[in-house]
Amino acid sequence: MPQTTSGILYIVPTPIGNLGDFSTRAQQVLSDVAAIAAEDTRHSRQLLQQFAIQNDVFALHEHNERERAGKVIERLTNGDSIALISDAGTPLISDPGYVLVQQCRAAGIKVVALPGPCAITTALSGAGLPTDRFTFEGFLPAKPQQRRKTLSALLDEPRTMVFYESPHRILHTLNDLHDVMGAERTMVLARELTKQFETYLSGSIAEVLDQVAADSNQQRGEFVLMLAGAPVQEESAADDLAALRTVQLLREHLPLKKAAGCAAEIHGVRKNHLYQLALDADNT
Incomplete structure (x- = not known):
């Protein structure tokens, strides 16, 4: 009996806003694979329909990834190629997928990651902060005490720091940054990247906080916060x-x-x- 060739797991980025950023290669892969694993099937089906991509879509998110990874591995082992997408941007960057990719690597299944949209690199490239070295911290804790504790641990971090934040916590987080990191630390806030109301606010933490607090429009959407690293102390x-x-x-x-x-x-x-x-x- 001939041996079945394993399929490929494709990691496929999707637009973070502007649909023009959906690459031809990404669209082709999503059309050709046996099925698409999506973080939110309802959200992803809307995107696929706009590009006339008709394919089987099933849910794979943070609450079911460990449970479903085995079945995905089984399909891949039997020869099906599968694409993994998140709601927006590059999968696994503050999104599900780590468990599945880890298990694919352990099973010897080929994983192919496509380059594409990512809020981190997009924000950094337009921020004007040092990018030779940076640290991505994802979302800060939701609880105020834990959030301030996390920020305090980063007080002396010399690299540019990058955070994601949600609209309902943006003012709380900016206030905590002000209190923990100091009013004069330089920062850049990027909002609604690649979308119609894309905005970059830059200056001291105090200046950015004032701008966001004074304009409710700047409290809406999706945020990337970038904070200048602590100055390196040079011994004389x-x-x-x-x-x-x-x-x-x-x-x-x-x-x-x-x-x-x-x-x-x-x-x-x-x-x-x-x-x-x-x-x-x-x-x-």
């Missing part, structure tokens, strides 16, 4: 020399690592940086 040569002298004095009584840690705390410099300076001094 004079600070280094003073801290290194303290290390040398402490080494008369303590091991080098402990001495460097104590001296770093005294002088307000980084422990690893000071430890390396002391090692370099030993080798000269």
Whole structure:
């Protein structure tokens, strides 16, 4: 009996707003596969109908993914190719799909991810903030205490930070950013990307908060918040020399690592940086 060739799981991005961003390749894949796994079948069927894509669509979302992944794997193993889509943008980016893709990889089933619309990269490319390094934090916690705790843990993060936020929490989140990160930290708020009322608001957290609070229209839609990273503290040569002298004095009584840690705390410099300076001094 001939061996069945496994199908392919396609990860297919869909428009985040502007339908012109729906690639020809994405449309072709969705037409050709045996079935489409969608986060919300009613929402996705409307999109597919606009592009005359007639195909079987079934639900795969955060509440049933673990339950249904096995059946999808079975279909793929038997030769059916299946496409995974989310409500908008690239699947798995703050959307379901991780469990299914992980199981496909474990089973040796081919996974093909198509490039396409994604709110994170779209927002960052138009924000004017550093993009050489950034961290995506998804949606912040809904509860105020947990949200502020999460933000406090990111206070010293040097990379640009990216968050998603919903309209009913946008003012609460901006107020928490103001209180935790400080009024003067630079940020950019991107709203309704690729849609008719696309907006970028930029400035200090206080300035963006004032603009959103003053205009109810700016409290509607889908949001990407981008926050400048914390400034990196550069140790001066004079600070280094003073801290290194303290290390040398402490080494008369303590091991080098402990001495460097104590001296770093005294002088307000980084422990690893000071430890390396002391090692370099030993080798000269």
